[in-house]
Amino acid sequence: xxxxxxxxxxxxxFQRWMQQDNHQRWSPRHPLRRHALEIFERLGFPTTRHEDWxxxxxxPALRPAYRIEIPSLPDLALLPSQLPAxxxxxxxxxxxxxxxxxxxxxxxxxxxxxxxHAEDADPPLGxxxxxxxxxxxxxxxxxxxxxxxxxxxGHGDGVLHLALVTTAADEPQLAHPRxxxxxxxxxxxxxxxxxxxxxxxxxxxxxxxxxxLGPNTQLELILWxxxxxxxxxxxxxxxxxxxxxxxxxxxLSLGGALVRNNLYIRLSGPAATAQLFGATxxxxxxxxxxxxxxxxxxxxxxxxxxYKSIADGHGTVTFTGRIYVHPQAQKxxxxxxxxxxxxTGTATVNARPQLEIYADDVRCTHGATAGSxxxxxxxxxxxxxxSHAQARxxxxxxxxREALVLLPDERLRQRADALLAERVxxxxxxxx
Amino acid sequence: MEPLLSIRNLxxxxxxxxxxxxxxxxxxxxxxxxxxxxxxxxxxxLAAVLAGREGYExxxxxxxxxxxxxxxxxxxxxxxxxxxxxxxxxxxIAGVTMATFLRTALNxxxxxxxxxxxxxxxxxxxxxxxxxxxxxxxxxxxxAVNEGFSGGEKKRSEIFQLLLLEPQLAILDETDSGLDIDAxxxxxxxxxxxxxxxxxxxxxxxxQRLLNYIVPDIVxxxxxxxxxxxxxxxxxxxxxxxxxDWLRTDGETVxxxxxx
Ligand SMILES: Nc1ncnc2c1ncn2[C@@H]1O[C@H](COP(=O)(O)OP(=O)(O)OP(=O)(O)O)[C@@H](O)[C@H]1O
Ligand SMILES: [Mg+2]
Numbered sequence: 001x002x003x004x005x006x007x008x009x010x011x012x013x014f015q016r017w018m019q020q021d022n023h024q025r026w027s028p029r030h031p032l033r034r035h036a037l038e039i040f041e042r043l044g045f046p047t048t049r050h051e052d053w054x055x056x057x058x059x060p061a062l063r064p065a066y067r068i069e070i071p072s073l074p075d076l077a078l079l080p081s082q083l084p085a086x087x088x089x090x091x092x093x094x095x096x097x098x099x100x101x102x103x104x105x106x107x108x109x110x111x112x113x114x115x116x117h118a119e120d121a122d123p124p125l126g127x128x129x130x131x132x133x134x135x136x137x138x139x140x141x142x143x144x145x146x147x148x149x150x151x152x153x154g155h156g157d158g159v160l161h162l163a164l165v166t167t168a169a170d171e172p173q174l175a176h177p178r179x180x181x182x183x184x185x186x187x188x189x190x191x192x193x194x195x196x197x198x199x200x201x202x203x204x205x206x207x208x209x210x211x212x213l214g215p216n217t218q219l220e221l222i223l224w225x226x227x228x229x230x231x232x233x234x235x236x237x238x239x240x241x242x243x244x245x246x247x248x249x250x251x252l253s254l255g256g257a258l259v260r261n262n263l264y265i266r267l268s269g270p271a272a273t274a275q276l277f278g279a280t281x282x283x284x285x286x287x288x289x290x291x292x293x294x295x296x297x298x299x300x301x302x303x304x305x306x307y308k309s310i311a312d313g314h315g316t317v318t319f320t321g322r323i324y325v326h327p328q329a330q331k332x333x334x335x336x337x338x339x340x341x342x343x344t345g346t347a348t349v350n351a352r353p354q355l356e357i358y359a360d361d362v363r364c365t366h367g368a369t370a371g372s373x374x375x376x377x378x379x380x381x382x383x384x385x386x387s388h389a390q391a392r393x394x395x396x397x398x399x400x401r402e403a404l405v406l407l408p409d410e411r412l413r414q415r416a417d418a419l420l421a422e423r424v425x426x427x428x429x430x431x432x
Numbered sequence: 433m434e435p436l437l438s439i440r441n442l443x444x445x446x447x448x449x450x451x452x453x454x455x456x457x458x459x460x461x462x463x464x465x466x467x468x469x470x471x472x473x474x475x476x477x478l479a480a481v482l483a484g485r486e487g488y489e490x491x492x493x494x495x496x497x498x499x500x501x502x503x504x505x506x507x508x509x510x511x512x513x514x515x516x517x518x519x520x521x522x523x524x525i526a527g528v529t530m531a532t533f534l535r536t537a538l539n540x541x542x543x544x545x546x547x548x549x550x551x552x553x554x555x556x557x558x559x560x561x562x563x564x565x566x567x568x569x570x571x572x573x574x575x576a577v578n579e580g581f582s583g584g585e586k587k588r589s590e591i592f593q594l595l596l597l598e599p600q601l602a603i604l605d606e607t608d609s610g611l612d613i614d615a616x617x618x619x620x621x622x623x624x625x626x627x628x629x630x631x632x633x634x635x636x637x638x639x640q641r642l643l644n645y646i647v648p649d650i651v652x653x654x655x656x657x658x659x660x661x662x663x664x665x666x667x668x669x670x671x672x673x674x675x676x677d678w679l680r681t682d683g684e685t686v687x688x689x690x691x692x
Contacts, residue, residue, distance in 0.1 A: 375486070380523040380577075383483050384537035384593065385511035385544070394536070398527025398576075432531035432552055432573075 006062045007044060011037070013068045014142065032125060036141035043135035055318040055350045056289040061232035061258050064172035064202040070145055073097050074167045074198065076104075083165065083196050085226040088415040090192070092163035094148065096177040101148035109154040109187075114146050123182065128210050129238035129264060136234050140208040144178035153184040159222075159409055161192045164207060168230065169199030179209040183217040183245075190409060194224035197231045202257070204232040211237065213245035215269065220408055223251040223261065226419070229284065231256040236264070243269030243298070250407055251278040252416055254423060255286035255315065263292045267301040267329075278307035279403040279416070281423050282315030282347070289318040292336075296329035296359075305336040308403040310396055310424075311347035322354040323364065330361040340370040341399060393426035400424075434499060435460045436601055436632050437482075442493035444481055450491065451477045453657035459601065464633045466643055468668060469654035470676045475636045476520050478654070479605045483517040484510050497601070511537070512544035514600030518590035518607050520636075525577035530589070533577050534559065534596060541597055562595040566622050583610035591622045602626070603634045608642040620645030640672040 004012070014037050045062055046053040074097055080086055094112070095102040103112050125147065129137050148162075166175040183189060197203040213219055225233065233256055241247055253259050265274050280288050294303045309317040319338040340349040351368035373395055381391035400420050407413040421431070437459040444452040451474045459465055469475055481488050482495065484507030495502040497515060505513065525533070539549040550558065560570055566588055578586055587607050594602050604623070608616055623633065623646050635646055643651070643665065651668045653661040655676065661667060 374523075376523050377525045379485050379507060380519070380525065381528075381533065381537075382507040383485075383511055383517055383519075384533070384597065385508050385540040386533070386536050387508050387540065388506070390536060390540075391508075394528050394532070395525065398525065401527050432529060432535055432555075 006066065007041075009068060010139070010143070011041060033142050036131070036138040039132060039138040040135050040142055043133070043138065046135055052291065052320070055316070056258065056260060056287055058258070061202075061204055064204070066174035066202070066204060067171040068174060073100055073102070074165070076102060079165065079198075082198055083163075085196055086163065086194070088411075088418070089194060089224070090159050090161045090411070092161045092194075094150070094160075094162045096148060096162065096164045096179070098166055098173065098175045099145045099177040101146055106150075107156055107160065109152060109156055110160065111151040111153075113149045113151075123180070123210075123212065125178075125180070125210070128212065128240045128266060129208065129236065134236065134262070136206050137208055137236055140176045140178055140206050140236075144176040144208070147178045147180055149180040149182075151182045151184060152187045152189045154186075155188040156190065159190045159192050159412065161194065163194050163196060164205065165196045165198055166203040166205045166231075167198040168201040168203035170201075172202040172204070173199075174204045175206070177205065177207045179207070181209065181211045183211075183213045183219055185214040186216045187214065188218045190220040190222075192222045192224060192412065194226075195231075195233055195235070196226070197228045200230060202230050202232065203228075205234070207233070207235045209235075209237045211239040213239065213241045213247060213272075215242045216244045217242070218246045219248070221247065221249045222407070222409075222412060223249070223253075225251065225253045225256070225259055227254040227286075227423075228256045229286070232258045234258075234260045234262070236262040238264045238266070239274075240266045240268055241272035241274060241301075243271060245269060245272045247272075247274040248406070248408075249274070249276050250404060251276075251280075251290070252404070252419070253278065253280040253288045253290075254419065255282045255284070255288060257286070259286075259288045261290050263290075265292070265294045265303065266297060267295065267303065268297045270298045271300045272298065273302045273304075275303070275406075276305040276307075277403045277406065278309070278319075279400045279420065280307065280309040280317055281312070281400060281420070282310070282317055283312035284315060285313070286315045287318075288316070289320075291320045291322075293322045293324070294334065296323070296325040296332045296334060299329055300331045301329065302333040303335070304333075306403055307338045308400050309338070309340040309349065310343065310400060311340060311349050312343040314344075314346045316348040316350070318350040319368070320350075320352045320354065321366065323356070323366070325357040325359050325362050325364070327358045329359050332359060332362045332364070334362065334364045336366040338368045339399075340368075341373060341396065342370055343372070389425065393421075393424045396424040397421055397426045436498060438496040440494050442478075442481075442495060443491040444477060445489045445491055446477065446487065448489075451657055452481070454493070455654075455657075455659055457652070457659065459632045459634060461600070461632050462629045463650065464627065464635060464646060464648045466635045466637060466648035466651045466668060467654055468637060468651060468671055473654045474657045475654050476605055479517055479520075479603045479634075479636060482510075482603060483507060483515065508540065511597075511599075512541050516594055516597060516599035516602045518587075518594060518602065518604045520605040520609075522578045522581075522586045522590055524579045524581075526579055528577050529574055530577055531556070531559070531573040534573075534593065537593075538596060559596060563592055565595060565625065566592050566618055568592055584612065584615050587611055588615065588619060591619050595622055595626060598626070600630065601632050601634070603636070605636045606638065607635075608637050608639060616642065617645060640668045643668050
């Protein structure tokens, strides 16, 4: 007998839970969840006919026979040793294990709440995300086992580390982590979100995070996506910036079966700034797809996007950068650039800028390039005795690193440097 | 004595167009050769072919370096065997520091010579000493390779690399162009410091001025892909005075034998 498709299985599970309704962690009765399921049912999983999914097919991610039941918690004590990718990172203060939040050692200037019943969530869920139009956001709202809500006031020193782990050791796993983060006025935080899979079976992690930056806040956010060939990771972030709020976001994506990052950035208060950086490397059959949507809603805001990508093997990198400037957003500065190096004839890079500008006083530039390594640079290095392989590695490393030079945390930057070096087969010890 | 470099009837084309039309040149250890010639005559092409840049088609002839067929060696193998080209247009490389680049290069070359690799500290000590010889600021090592260097700084950087890598055959392609007179003297003194019985230089220049400081043993004139004159220093003075027109108009060009 054929296994029913994933959408059918999700619906049936939801209905069964409705009848049982004896879950500790999850109440299907809440209208928000039921509404979300209806939206998901109506939209269905996006296909490549969907404009936003033109270059990336979700189909392979939908095939595995995922476990849909509310997951059990993996053994926290064992986790660090099971996750080599955590090496070199600060120890996590909050885990999201198959979507279930487990706080460990949150700093005093933060306040953590878990909203087992989403109706209690404050601020309300989903209002800074395209909850009505994005099937995967709706799916997360319907199925997220919990909402991890963090409020930050004051200044945090060091890095706050949230590790998201999806376990797929015995069965393919489908997880829906949900995060809500608020920086209260004048707060400052450096936040690392690292993504991990445990086990060798397919792990589909459909993460949704809502982040609200109050007036005069500063958030430095790092999305740490190490390589995982069995990972399907869809991450949707909605970030709203109030007056004079500053966001810097770095995305390090080292490849996966399918990595898709949807960044919805809303500059809602005057003089807010957002800078987005991405360093991406794919090989084998990996796919990484960055979709940014930067919305200028207030005047005198600045946004800047710099993404650098290397595509090797049969890998694919897609970048779709949308900039939308509302009529009232005068004196806007909006910049965007995607630079890619293709190492093989079988690798693919897609880049699409999408600009919609309805204000007159706007400075906006965008650019996309894709090419091979600079031959004259390669020759210059070789003419001094550096081997072809080493010269190539040095150039590739330098190319990607440009997207990470502004990463403020020394330890993270060094770790990122070392990971990139490893990926381009550069002896990190050579770096001076 | 066997010459360090021996070029015989070298003909080279770029994009199907013949640029070098039969070059013969022998360079022995201890010698300094100057090559002069009008724009587009093929000087940089010759230098690039010797260093191993891709995109050149060797139509005929051979080049022996230390008795080895140069065309069978990769660019990095040539460098490790002691060949060095100071580029007319040094390449800017964002994101790679001079220190990283040059320690990697030096250690490759040292390995080929059978010497120990230098650790970062030993490297920095040596590099700082050589930079001092040229009056280069120590911060230079932490800048990206040639990035944002002024024209003069780029040329100085090339000579610094020469001092650091200690090649056997150094080809200087218009290292004097873009240098003010003080910088020119400094660069020349750097080169002179490296002159040694076992080392040879090919100095490509448009100006006699450089040759006042780096005194050549032999001057060659490259004209339309051929060496049409070879002589002593006075040839450079003649060129300075008369330009290249007299070479164009005297019909038959005579190739003088190189000095023994
Ligand atoms: N990669 C190339 N593609 C096409 N033509 C080339 C290339 N390299 C050199 N040439 C041509 O070969 C000829 C010789 O160039 P080359 O750079 O060797 O001259 P040069 O003697 O060094 O001149 P200058 O004094 O101006 O530096 C020129 O006509 C040049 O245009
Ligand atoms: Mg030239």
